[in-house]
Amino acid sequence: MRELTLDLGERSYPIRIAPNLLSDNDWPSFIKGKQACVVTNETIAPLxxxxxxxxxxxxxxxxxxxxxxxxxxxxxxxxxxxxQLLEDNHTRKTTLIALGGGVVGDMTGFAAACYQRGVPFIQLPTTLLSMVDSSVGGKTGVNHALGKNMIGAFYQPECVIIDTETLTTLPPREFSAGLAEVLKYGLIADVPFYDWLEANWDGLLARDPELLAEAILCSCENKARVVAEDEREGGRRAILNLGHTFGHAIETATGYGSWLHGEAVATGMLIAAKLSSDLGWIADAEVERLASLLQRADLPLNPPAEMAAEQFLSLMARDKKVLDGRLRLVLLKALGEAVVTDEVEQAKVIAAIEAVR
Amino acid sequence: MRELTLDLGERSYPIRIAPNLLSDNDWPSFIKGKQACVVTNETIAPLxxxxxxxxxxxxxxxxxxxxxxxxxxxxxxxxxxxxQLLEDNHTRKTTLIALGGGVVGDMTGFAAACYQRGVPFIQLPTTLLSMVDSSVGGKTGVNHALGKNMIGAFYQPECVIIDTETLTTLPPREFSAGLAEVLKYGLIADVPFYDWLEANWDGLLARDPELLAEAILCSCENKARVVAEDEREGGRRAILNLGHTFGHAIETATGYGSWLHGEAVATGMLIAAKLSSDLGWIADAEVERLASLLQRADLPLNPPAEMAAEQFLSLMARDKKVLDGRLRLVLLKALGEAVVTDEVEQAKVIAAIEAVR
Structure with missing residues (x-):
């Protein structure tokens, strides 16, 4: 079993990675009371x-x-x-258990944050994206018609139990969407990991269990490092949103769900990479390299045809990183070195969107 | 101006009490960004x-x-x-401002806790109940059809600004409802204050400004002391719920709103006092003394005629203080000394409800 700790003082918790963890008797020891509520979805429940x-x-x-x-x-x-919790008289000592992907995890975590003003919860992620990203770090919440993840809480789980065997049942589109977030860690902070991912891309796409477990561990380590520094996103944590500002605009414009989150992030990362190369921060060849990795994973390279650049800008104006009316973007100052900047001219943003289209 | 501080480390904040504070230029200095959103209601807005x-x-x-x-x-x-916040592009640096009573304060505070995972907020309470209770201490939330305040967060404001002049426009029922919570502090923890309240009850009922300011200060001091010890209600803070378990059952049974919260608490406190005297913890005369104070304030002494004792018990089973299936009640071990107990026989609880009816 691979294991790491997200270090947040008294809110620290373990992240465990291995096949068949759901079926062992270890994780229920994190339930402190006598009640529990499993939240899952209609796809995961039968499995x-x-x-x-x-x-x-x-x-x-x-x-x-x-x-x-x-x-x-x-x-x-x-x-x-x-x-359900109230009908079944769950008290403030109950524990919620999120069994599923990012949507289930985000909603269960937020329900735990709010139920009776806060009860504990456990993450049992079953998708690659939730294993490497959404189940780790305590961002919980729901969408609003006017913006993604606009209502929520920072609320940490008791533990994250990653059963890698569940990846065998993950549909190809969802699997690829998760790989986009894996690539993100290489791009923003870890060039050796990015090189390793490229070298092992075929094996990862073939879902080699050892390679996947290693990629998940390395992703979680990268995420844990950033979150431990800046739990509530006062600063550096924002780099985890590479591609997300563009991606959230795509998700909001297309009505949530027709594009998977990871797919929208993939296209968003490519726009961010193009913009970074237009600014002279990374080589043009890096944009091509990223496009090639995304393409091999069948991830979308182009935003929806019907989305004009102006629609991107108007939706991005509601991004949570906007400050004093200025759009703040996560870009790559160099490969493996993300920065948050509000100093990019709007014309350049539009040009990068148009270039990727 | 009277002022005190709720001491919660880095989440500490001032509570200021004086006439006409809304109209001075001091409180807006607590707004750190360039955006603000005032949340109020249709009754308070014109005033x-x-x-x-x-x-x-x-x-x-x-x-x-x-x-x-x-x-x-x-x-x-x-x-x-x-x-509204999203339509007007409010960022995570916006400040929400609650202008109104407990409902406005609880909802605005909860909205602040959740909007973009947390923005600052300011309490401008305009009812006696919100001045002495709900605006202080960071309990925020909304009701659910199956239970009061079941969805919410512990989330502290930047400051509480109590303009006592707003009490001049408060309807008599709302004013009396606030007095019930004022009496509570005397009952649970402060016999000298309780004696003072009784001695000055006529003046308070006549809304003498100096007496009211003093009663608000003393109430807030009592509340601040308890909250500073136990912000998230792991233990002692529960004593602030004297009468609330019975009261919430009344509010839930009658559909929220036909009974004011303070009215339901008044009747609930009387049931709790009766039960405490049945247990031999306080003198029978103290039950009479409380009933007399409530009556002089036109507060209800009896639960709704249509509520059977069994309905109380079934609604109280969902109380947030319930632990491992055991009902936990706040009772008076002595006058001025509240305790939380789960050792009262159900028959005695029923008897006290019936006796007050």
């Missing part, structure tokens, strides 16, 4: 719910099965979790 | 919104006017705050 419930004999357990997809990540769906 | 907005020239200001009343304290109404 893994039984294995999880088998580990929870002896607890009073409720189950909430959400509809699948980013389009349901909203306050209304969130309320169905509260309905 | 005080103009005075507040006059102090906010130079900021980009949005206004949200909520419908009045506890029945609107839910996720749906909360979302209208997010709508």
């Amino acid at each position: 893994y719910l039984e294995a999880v419930l088998a580990r929870l004999q002896g607890w009073q357990v409720s189950v909430v099965v959400l509809p699948d997809g980013e389009s349901h990540k909203n306050l209304e769906t969130l309320n169905t979790i509260f309905d | 005080y919104l103009e005075a507040v907005l006059a102090r906010l020239q130079g900021w980009q200001v949005s206004v949200v006017v909520l419908p009045d009343g506890e029945s609107h304290k839910n996720l749906e109404t909360l979302n209208t705050i997010f709508d």
